[in-house]
Amino acid sequence: MAVFTPEQQLRILSDLVAIQSANDHELQVANYLAKLLGDHGITATVLPAEPDADHKQAEPDRANLVAEIGSGAPVLALSGHMDTVSVGDADAWTSDPFTVTERDGLLQGRGTTDMKAGLAAMVIAMIELKAQGLPRKGTLRLLASRAEEVGEYGAKELARAGYMRDADALVVGEPSGWNIIYTHKGSVDFRLRSQGTAAHSSMPEAGFNAIPPLMEVLVRAQQEFNARPASDPVLGELTFSTTVFHGGDQVNTIPDAAVAEVNVRTIPQFDNDEAIALLKGLVGEQNRRGARISLDPYMQEPVVQAPRDSLLVRLATKLGERISGVTTPVVGVAGVTDASSLLRGKGPDFPFMMFGPGNETMHTVNENIDKQMYLDFVQLYQRLFVEYLGQAG
Ligand SMILES: [Zn+2]
Incomplete structure (x- = not known):
């Protein structure tokens, strides 16, 4: 006898979507889940955020x-x-983003796909297993994080607190749909600040223009990253993007400051350290010629690589195909997940996969999830978790 009917499983997802947690207020989600778990005999620990x-x-x-x-x-x-x-343009939604609304088998609302459905499916699966006296062997440990979308601070806190230390494998419930993701790109966010000396533009030689050397670094960086032949057979190309540029405030004043931000999506063949070294070299060159540019790689999420043929992936393939009736390709993605922080120090043999309900509407207006896929993942997770613990190690 299942603990939850499908209606109750949908209710839990609706409750989670109703809690507005756009890069904040995860405590309310945590309290809701702690109560739900506690009502079914599972003790949850809510860990307050640290300064970040x-x-x-x-x-x-x-x-x-x-x-x-x-x-x-x-x-x-x-x-x-x-x-x-965040919701984005709330008026562009065809329904209230915080009220799950069903249309043609799709459940619409902010966070349905990314990733309150995956989170709910994991929690419900744990409750259902506990009620059956499962798992008979091993431990299932839920790590529900804050701030995944900005900074991965929650995953970093959980990793620092040692919750991954004795872990033997990791499943991230981010929306993959019926694809099994075993590798994803890394990501580095850089801030570059160029310091100059202000002067009237009639006498530029009396000052130092902060913009040109910074522009030169960015143009050179674009060229150098583009020239890298490195490409990963699964993840594709490394990408470099200048995403923010500010400098100067008046047309007849030589600017004394300019700031740029860039994002690099890295691959195993050219990783975060190499990207940082490349930019450091370019900045150093400009600084030797008199510029004063600082480089801050303020967010670094490493590339994640795991075995393609782990027990975890094999079981997910078998169960995924049986439950969905479609094939479940084992692939890589460009997007970064909490795995970057959780798998720090684990090495490429550590079994990992991203496998969770959802579709390509993440972060968009009218985000939605296929209702049946959500319910299927509740079933799939139960079998996957128990079979994995039964057969591993
Ligand atoms: Zn996500």
């Missing part, structure tokens, strides 16, 4: 949550984030 790179003081309405069932080895870690991106 964006905030000198911890924010009061933010938190991570950890919950376990079973005991001993092996330990299968389950990762899901509690934040969403």
